[in-house]
Amino acid sequence: MSDRGVMTATLTGLTDSRLDVRQRCHRTTHTRTQRNGIQRYHDQLLTDFSQYHQLIYEALQNQASQNDWATTGTVYPEYADFCTVAGLEPRSQRRDAEYLDYFERLGIIAITKHYGDQHGKTCEIQLE
Numbered sequence: 046m047s048d049r050g051v052m053t054a055t056l057t058g059l060t061d062s063r064l065d066v067r068q069r070c071h072r073t074t075h076t077r078t079q080r081n082g083i084q085r086y087h088d089q090l091l092t093d094f095s096q097y098h099q100l101i102y103e104a105l106q107n108q109a110s111q112n113d114w115a116t117t118g119t120v121y122p123e124y125a126d127f128c129t130v131a132g133l134e135p136r137s138q139r140r141d142a143e144y145l146d147y148f149e150r151l152g153i154i155a156i157t158k159h160y161g162d163q164h165g166k167t168c169e170i171q172l173e
Contacts, residue, residue, distance in 0.1 A: 117170070
């Protein structure tokens with residue numbers, strides 16, 4: 046291959062890699078923008094809810110940011126801590142399960158239920 050052919054191949058490779066970087070940056074920006082829009086939508090939905098709903102959603106966000114998912118067993122203790130800081134008496138885990146079911150019906154979260162493992166019924170929760 047001539048020097049000109051090598052140089053052209055090198056430049057083509059650089060151009061291709063720059064395009065690849067631009068595409069990845071665009072994808073990342075698009076994903077971030079989409080996530081921000083979804084977050085604003087969820088925040089708007091939650092404005093009409095009680096402070097308990099908002100606190101359990103905040104606990105869900107904290108847990109999901111660490112693992113991309115959460116379980117009812119990990120969310121409730123954090124929710125109870127948030128209630129204590131806010132000066133509220135935490136609601137029961139059964140009531141919190143009702144809040145989570147309602148969030149699922151609104152499309153804010155997705156719940157996968159697991160029955161019969163060593164801890165009884167467990168719900169795996171992901172933010173939508």
